[in-house]
Amino acid sequence: MPPMLGSTLQGDSMALRSLAPVPHSPYQGLRRWLAASGLAAACCIALVNQPAQAQDAPRQKTESPYFHVPNGDPALDLLPLKSTSVSVNISGVIADxxxxxxxxNEGTRTIEANYVFPGSTQAAVHGMEVRLGDRRITARIREKQQAQQEYDNAKQAGKTAALLEQHQPNVFKMHIAHIQPGDDIQVELHYTELLPPRTGSYQFVFPTVVGPRYNSPQSSQAQAGWVAQPVLPAGQASSTTFDLQLALRTPIALQGLASPSHAIQSAAQADGSTLVTLQPGGKPGNNRDFILDYRLAGAQISSGVMLYQGKDENFFLALVEPPKAVPASAIVPREYIFVVDISGSMHGFPLDTAKTLLRALVGPLRPSDSFNVLLFSGSSRFLNPESVPATRANIDQALHLMDETTGAGGTELVPALKRVYATPKAPDVSRTVVVVTDGFVTVESELFALVRSHLDQANVFAFGIGSSVNRHLMEGIARAGMGAPFIITQPSDAATQAERFHQMVKSPVLTGLQARFAGLDVYDVEPEHLPDVLGDRPVVLFGKWRGKPQGQLVLEGRSANGSFHQVLSTQTVSDTPALRHLWARHRIASLSDQVGLDGSDALRQRITDLGLAYSLLTQYTSFIAVDEVVRNAMPHDSTLVKHPVPLPQGVDNLALALRAEVSSTPEPATWGAVLVLLSVLALLARRQRRLRAQRWTA
Incomplete structure (x- = not known):
């Protein structure tokens, strides 16, 4: 029985026992009824108002959403979106x-269209244009509230206008006002995206549909209008056509190309690029993500550099790519330091899960590896004075000491990491630091800066443990450390996440990597320090340059075979304007990590300024396009139409329900409250009958 329910029933039981037979008075029965009813009502309130558990946690799969019911009015066209065409230019690891x-609008009335569509969490949306007949309207980037006001003013004035907003990092909403009968409107969006590697290959994903959402009343998105987007039932194809064309150019030779989602065809072009298109006559392509996998890695470590020369600023990107298959002889010596939180907030379930995780992490280590464990709370201590070989005896000793550890004290993570960085490391060893914590700290800014400034000394990965992990901290550490966050909410997740981690870090091929530009004036370089090149993680370096494109980039480091040295020319400029937006998006992402933690108005303003300066859609900026011609003399007669999106492939109508039915379904706690109330009232009624019977027989 839940603790709150148990304590409430216990209190009711005591109240009933207190109602022992006493000399009867006309008002005693009424007082008893009022007292018991008050307790029952309190019980109901306690049950119904129990805090929702994990309502705001990201949902990993489709849950009960709503189902759009057409109103059957022939004067309205409920499918104003007729086609989607996608053109992609990929330059190495950058997609434009x-x-x-x-x-x-094929109907007979003027309409306003709202359409929710998906995007990538890595996308930097930097442009929007609207074509209305033979007129082209270029959207302007505005602060979000100002853009909304301009759209409302244009709509009230009877002008055709378009507004593009970001509701989530990967969910966008388009509003188009005053689409008149017969109007053919074309909306053109531009975005760039950095393509992170996945298990040795790169992947471009174009999301085509937003999956249906169940919107819980307890959710932070309970009032979000974008969630109420209509969805077509399973089996009903969208009337919207979908086409995609992709050109792939890489600084390193292309090694493989495939799509697990769509039938494609590819052809080499005269300029050295590869053109990818959808095979004609296939299944509808807009009810599932388009996925393209490609591989750049060869038999050896490869590197490349791209330069872009803009009007006001110039940008560059350099890439160091690990080999496709890493032989054991190419792996540099490995050292692992596990930094485990044993503070008071980790007591119980989080610490027990951390112990399970540590077993899964140290189990696959080889005797040639070395490791150590640093336990921290208000202070910190190493289990060994220095890292020891990962022999069975040393691993068992570490696990035994962990089993005897209990959680207590504060959470001083920054001093613990500083202690790790102060520990001497051999120059040919790849050190990986694994932080295991619930993230309940208040020094995030200093922590992120500490990780960034020591990228050349250690690879840092963070495991978030517990049912309410500080996800902003985990994702911020991953971004600062150029790694990936690992979240474990229950012990059964430990083995899966540990295996994912080992696949990522098991093959370091280059450590102590340094980049030096000779003859090219560079600045605003990201990252300031370079991490190790891992078998599943290349190193990307980007920034700005000025002057003439000249000189060379010198890369140096240490591999398993000794010193690594490579020289790349920086004299050739390529047409890759996406590098400009990539640099700005990276800065915005770093600032967004901080905003999510401390909510600083100054940081919000910096994000807004970057969005305005680089014409980027952010959580604080929107795109607005307005046709200055008044086209609707009666703007209030315009009808709102929400365009229904296709149901994602593989999802059936069991995932759909009328929104009214969803909202009217009582929660389990409500049913429990009703049952408790009825039980108490039944007990009181029974007792009242007994008292009456006693009075009649007395």
Missing amino acids: VTVIQRYK
């Missing part, structure tokens, strides 16, 4: 994407 959506 243009999306063209065509709307057509």
Whole structure:
């Protein structure tokens, strides 16, 4: 029985026992009824108002959403979106994407269209244009509230306008006002995206549909209008056509190309690029993500550099790519330091889960590896004075000491990491630091800076433990350390996440990597220090340059075979404007990590300024396009139409329900409250009958 329910029933039981037979008075029965009813009502309130558990946690799969019911009015066209065309240019690890959506009002009334569509969490949306007949309207980037005000003013004035907003990092919403009968409107979006590697290959994903959401009343998105997007039932194809064309250019030779989602065809072009298109006559392509996997790695460590020369600023990107398959002889010596939180907030379930995780992490280590464990709370201590070989005896000793550890004290993570960085490390060893914590600290800014400034000394990965992990901290550490966050909410997740971690870090091929530009004036370089090149993680370096494109980039480091030295020319400029937006998006992402933690108005303003300066859609900026011609003399007669999106492939109608039915379904706690109330009232009624019977027989 839940603790709150148990304590409430216990209190009710005591109250009933207190109602022992006493000399009867006319008002005693009424007082008893009022007292018991008050207790029952309190019980109901306690049950119904129990805090929702994990309502705001990211949902990993489709849950009960709503189902759009057409109103059957022939004067309205409920499908104003007619086609989506996607053009993609990939330069190495950068995708420059243009999306063209065509709307057509085939009805007899002026309408306003709202359409939710998905995007990548890595996307930097930097442009929007609207074509209305033969007129082209270029959208302007504005502060979000100002853009909304301009859109509302244009709509009230009867002008055709378009507003593009970001509701989530990967969910966008388009509003188009005053689409008149017969209007053919074309909306063109531009965004760039950095493509992170996955298990040795790169992957470009174009999301085509937003999956249906169940919107719990307890959710932080309970009032979010974008969630109420209509969805077509399973089996009903969208009337929207979908086409995609992709050109792939790489600084390193292309090694493989495939799509697990769509039938494609590819052809080499005269300029050295590869053109990828959808095979004609296939299944509808807009009810599932388009996925393209490609591999750049060869038999050896490869490197490349791209330069872009803009009007006001110039940008560059350098890439150091590990080999496709890493032989054991190419792996540099490995050292692992596990930094485990044993503070008071980790007591119980989190610490027990951390112990389970540590077993899964140290189990696959080889005797040639070395490791150590640093336990921290208000202070910190190493289990060994220095790292020891990962022999069975040393691993068992570490696990035994962990089993005897209990949680207590504060959470001084920064001093613990500083102690790790102060520990001497051999120059040919790849050191990986694994932080295991619930993230309940208040020094995030200093922590992120500490990780960034020591990228050349250690690879840092963070495991978040517990049912309410500080996800902002975990994701911020991953971004600062150029790694990936690992979240474990229950002990059964430990083995899976540990295996994912080992696949990522098991093959370091280059350590002590340094980049030096000779003859090229560079600045605002990201990252300031370079991490190790791992078998599943290349190193990306980007920044700005000025002057003439000249000189060379010198890369140096240590591999398993000794010193590594490579020289790349920096004299050739390529047409890769996406590098400009990539640099700005990276800065915005770093600032967003901080905003999520401390909510600083100064940081919000810096994000807004970057969005305005680089014409980027952010959580604080939107795109607005307004046709200055008044086209609707009666703007209040315009009808709102929400365009229904296709149901994702593989999802059936069991995932759909009328929104009214969803909202009217009582929660389990409500049913429990009703049952408790009825039970108490039944007990009181029974007792009242007994008292009456006693009075009649007396």
